[in-house]
Amino acid sequence: MFEATKVGRSVSKTEYKAQQDELRTQLLEVQREIIGTDTPVVVIVSGVEAAGKGEVVNRLNEWLDTRGVQTFAFWERSDEERERPRYWRFWRTLPRRGEISILFGGWYLDPIEHRFQGLCDDAALDAELNRIVDFERMLTNDGALIVKFWFHLSEPDQKKRLKELSRDDRSRWKMLPEKSKFSEQYKLFEHVAERVIRHSDRGIAPWYLVEAEDKRYRDLTVGKTLLQAIRARLNQPVVTEPPTAADPLELPESASAQITLLDQMDLTRSLARDAYKAQLKRLQQEVNELTWEAYKQRRSTVLVFEGVDAGGKGGAIRRITAAVDARLYRTMSVAAPTDEEKGHHYLWRFWRHVPRAGHMIIYDRSWYGRVLVERIEGFASEAEWRRAYAEINEFEDELVENGAILLKFWLQVSEEEQLRRFKDREDTPYKRYKITDEDWRNREKWPQYKAAVNEMVARTSTEQAPWTLVEGDDKPYARIKVLQTVCDALRKALKDPKYKTSGGAVTRCGEHLPDKAE
Structure with a gap:
């Protein structure tokens, strides 16, 4: 050569x-x-x-x-x-x-x-x-x-x-x-x-x-x-290269008439008030202890919250942040990209916020916007959102390989419950900021979003980064399920001997190797 x-x-x-x-x-x-x-x-x-x-x-x-x-x-x-x-x-x-x-x-x-x-x-x-x-x-x-x-x-x-x-x-x-x-x-x-x-x-x-x-x-x-x-x-324009392997999943282009994962969720699940209070106190104490242990072991935690509008993401996040020391976490609320963010690949703004070892970041909305709102509203071309599934899986693989504890939650409510919450927000002065014209427009596209979510979960729920679907009609039940899932995942991950290293596991050629001084 x-x-x-x-x-x-x-x-x-x-x-x-x-x-x-x-x-x-x-x-x-x-x-x-x-x-x-x-x-x-x-x-x-x-x-x-x-x-x-x-x-x-x-x-x-x-x-x-x-x-x-x-x-x-x-x-x-x-x-x-x-x-x-x-x-x-x-x-x-x-x-x-x-x-x-x-x-x-x-x-x-x-x-x-x-x-x-x-x-x-x-x-x-x-x-x-x-x-x-x-x-x-x-x-x-x-x-x-x-x-x-x-x-x-x-x-x-x-x-x-x-x-x-x-x-x-x-x-x-x-x-x-x-x-x-x-x-x-x-x-x-x-x-x-x-x-x-x-x-x-x-x-x-x-x-x-x-x-x-x-x-x-x-x-x-x-x-x-x-x-x-x-x-x-x-x-000449960019000539994109096709995927190296055929897509193993064959999902219908229009799945509005199909039974999806969301249809199989039991949204009637609920939790009594007394049981909720008791479990909330116990789980929040456990989350506090586990996040400090993650800090000691230098394991970062990445929590991703997605869901339908008024699905309860904010309430679930607040029950977590109330339990975690403020020095250990950040919450990132993802909105429309800034001009600086538009100037880069869409994953750039998420990569730049990857937490340091031992710290936690909570994404209220995330990179999955590319295959949800950007797909449905036409902000991303079909080629862009179709290749995003593989790009997202690779991104998440890199996080987990480095030792990050990654959890992804989809919070779902019924159309009837969403409508009730929308009206409640309009009628309550201190909640009105939560409801916008965009929320009503998104509601009109419920079938399209349901099909997109089904495909998203099918293509990005991997062994390393599975989705947790949360039944959200009953807020106490949803919050406890989220907290319990976080506790179980942290407890299991922190016992994994593979990651008993400084700053994550070395798994690939070129990955970080400890310096002589470390």
Whole structure:
């Protein structure tokens, strides 16, 4: 694979000077053009040691308008990053639509290093590369342009370059916090790199191999390649890649006449007032104790509340927050996305709020809006909400793999009970803020929402993240069921020996490994 990067290409000083100004002008032009589009540009810079990756990035920042460019290097993890899933740090660096992010190594850095060091085998590496391919497909389907550069040197050229750098006290290479020393086993590193590139070189996000022996040739090649990639995107719409496997679920397009999961719920279930008070006190005390134990074990908790309007989500949430120390939790009420949130993939605003190890977040509405309200109201295209099921499952898998305790609740009431609650809200001054015209409009689309919920549960109730359906006509019964479910799940999860680690379980190549100081 790398033979084409060892043929000795070069560019003279005169030729370089003649091309540089024109290339810079054209890059600035396409950068201005892309600002008004829905396309974020992600540039990944990787390769062998001493290939000049830092020099290339500095050159790009010189040629482009840096007001629309951000550069990120993924060296040692911060405390915040160690306490969250690995991809959290990458989601934070994704550019807004119309802007550019340059990532040193990106999501490839850790898998390459871990395989090179023998911390995982080829099968584990391939599994992580499959996740990377899915991640890049998801970003590309949402409009992102991903341009991946691999800079390569022959072994003699690398040794020569490293010798030169070692003599230069001003060399940035010598200032890096840690040098991986991949050069000491050149053949092994090249073998790992080839496996990574072959596995992840896809039409939606191809790798560009760049010969790095001659600096002028290297820099011009990168600039021209980036220019061509952005121009190609400006000249034609995104071509989305179909799923890698057939969808195993065949659900009817219109299920309004079908019996759904919601139809099978017994909404007559209730709980006597005295029994409710006694169980509420006991369960709230238990929730308090379990959340402190989760804090001690560094296990984060993610609670997702969805349901019909006036289904009792707020009341159930308040019974939980009344029991949990305020220092341990946050409640996020999800409304229409802000302009900043619209500028990113729809999951971005949820990734950024993933809690630190030991803490809890409660989502009042969540990422499932993509397959519910956005689907029904036409805010998302059919292609967008259909691929969201797999994207959501992957997101939740990453949370659970990192040690998060994830619980998802759907609160359901009958049409008659919902109507009664709507009228009660209109007649009660301090409840009127809860009822809006949108609630009445949603009620008119009850059959469509029922079909969408049925499909949502069927496609996203997984072994790692199952749905809990809560019968909500009787508020005391619903609240106790939610609390009991939370207690049972926390108690079971906190006894799981697999997660008796700091900051979650290490399950995949590239995942967080404890630092020597930990």
